[in-house]
Amino acid sequence: MNKPFFSVVVPTYNRANLLGDTIESVLDQTFKDFELLVIDDGSTDETREIVTSFCNSANIRYIYQENKGQGVARNTAIKTATGEWVAFLDSDDLWLPDHLKGHYDLICSSEEKISWIHSGYLFFDDQGKKFPGCGRPLSGDVFPELIKAGNFVSMSTVKIKKCVIENYWFHENPNLPPxxxxxxxxxxxxxxxxxxxxEVTCLMRMHSGKSTLNIERVKVASWIVVESLLQNQLISQRLLPYKKDLVAYHYFYLSIIYYREGMMAKSRLQLFQAISQNPKLAVSPKVIELFLKSLLGKTVSAKLREFNQSLQSLLMNWRYSFLDHTNES
Structure with a gap:
C-alpha cells in the first residue's frame, strides 16, 4: 500500500458538535492523497460516534487515548502517521476545498527545499461573518520574529515534513497550553x-466554545516557554543574542492579556516590566499604542475595537460577495 502524501492530524476533546464539519472539510479536499488521523483525547461526549459515522471513508483512522493533553495527542498522531508530510488541523476549524492542493503545489514547484509551511487564514463566527486573521505573511528565517513578536503561525495551516517533526515533537507539559x-x-x-x-484557504472559528481565559494559566504557560527555551542546549547558541527579547515578550504578551481583560493598571505594569528587559521597546509603536489604549480604559477601547472589527468584516464580506458574483458572471 502506497504511503499518503499528507497525514492530517486532528486532535479533539469534547467537540462532537463541531468535529463533523471539520472532518467534512478534510474529506472535501480536491487533493485526495492523504490520511486523516482523529486523536480523541479522552472525550466524554459523542466524539466516537461522530467519527464512526464517516466509516465509509477508508482514509480515516480514529485513535482514542486517556485525557493527556494536546501535546501528547499530537505526538501520538505523529508516531502513527504514515504520510511524508504532517498537516495539523484543530477540531473546530475548517479547510476550504483547495487547501491541501495549494500546499502540495508549492512543495512540488518550489526551487528551494521546503521543510515546513504556513499559510493565510480568516476568522469566522457562528453567523458566518469573516474577520481578518492575526498571522503575518513571513517566510525565511523567522526565529528572531517568533522570539521578539510572538506567534504568527496558525496551527491549522502548518504542514511539516514528518522526518523534521520527528526530531522535535510537541512539549508534553500539561501546563503549557495555550x-x-x-x-x-x-x-x-x-x-x-x-x-x-x-492563499487564504483556512477558516478559524470564533465561538463561545473556545476555552474561557484563565489568566494565571496563561502566565504559567508563557513562562514555561521562556524557561524551556533558555534551558534547551540545542538552541542555546542561536538564542544567545535574543534572551532579553524572549523575556521581554513574555511581559508584553501578559500586558496584552491584562488589557483585553480590562485590567489596565496591571497591563501598564507588565509593559514597564517588558521595557526594563528591553529598553528599545519604549519607542516601539505597538508598546506606545497599548499604553495609550490602556489609559483610555476598557469601555472606550472596546468600542473602538468593535467598530474596527465591524468595518473590516463588512469590507471583507463585501469583497467575497463581489468575487462570488463576478465568478458567477
Missing part, C-alpha cells in the same frame, strides 16, 4: 526556514 505551538515553532525555526503560502 503556548505549546509557539514553543515548538521557535525550536524548529532555529534550524529550518519557514515558507509562506499567501
Amino acid at each position: 503556548s505549546e505551538d509557539r514553543e515548538l515553532w521557535i525550536r524548529i525555526s532555529a534550524d529550518y526556514r519557514l515558507h509562506y503560502l499567501p
Whole structure:
C-alpha cells in the first residue's frame, strides 16, 4: 500500500458538535492523497460516534487515548502517521476545498527545499461573518520574529515534513497550553526556514466554545516557554543574542492579556516590566499604542475595537460577495 502524501492530524476533546464539519472539510479536499488521523483525547461526549459515522471513508483512522493533553495527542498522531508530510488541523476549524492542493503545489514547484509551511487564514463566527486573521505573511528565517513578536503561525495551516517533526515533537507539559505551538515553532525555526503560502484557504472559528481565559494559566504557560527555551542546549547558541527579547515578550504578551481583560493598571505594569528587559521597546509603536489604549480604559477601547472589527468584516464580506458574483458572471 502506497504511503499518503499528507497525514492530517486532528486532535479533539469534547467537540462532537463541531468535529463533523471539520472532518467534512478534510474529506472535501480536491487533493485526495492523504490520511486523516482523529486523536480523541479522552472525550466524554459523542466524539466516537461522530467519527464512526464517516466509516465509509477508508482514509480515516480514529485513535482514542486517556485525557493527556494536546501535546501528547499530537505526538501520538505523529508516531502513527504514515504520510511524508504532517498537516495539523484543530477540531473546530475548517479547510476550504483547495487547501491541501495549494500546499502540495508549492512543495512540488518550489526551487528551494521546503521543510515546513504556513499559510493565510480568516476568522469566522457562528453567523458566518469573516474577520481578518492575526498571522503575518513571513517566510525565511523567522526565529528572531517568533522570539521578539510572538506567534504568527496558525496551527491549522502548518504542514511539516514528518522526518523534521520527528526530531522535535510537541512539549508534553500539561501546563503549557495555550503556548505549546509557539514553543515548538521557535525550536524548529532555529534550524529550518519557514515558507509562506499567501492563499487564504483556512477558516478559524470564533465561538463561545473556545476555552474561557484563565489568566494565571496563561502566565504559567508563557513562562514555561521562556524557561524551556533558555534551558534547551540545542538552541542555546542561536538564542544567545535574543534572551532579553524572549523575556521581554513574555511581559508584553501578559500586558496584552491584562488589557483585553480590562485590567489596565496591571497591563501598564507588565509593559514597564517588558521595557526594563528591553529598553528599545519604549519607542516601539505597538508598546506606545497599548499604553495609550490602556489609559483610555476598557469601555472606550472596546468600542473602538468593535467598530474596527465591524468595518473590516463588512469590507471583507463585501469583497467575497463581489468575487462570488463576478465568478458567477
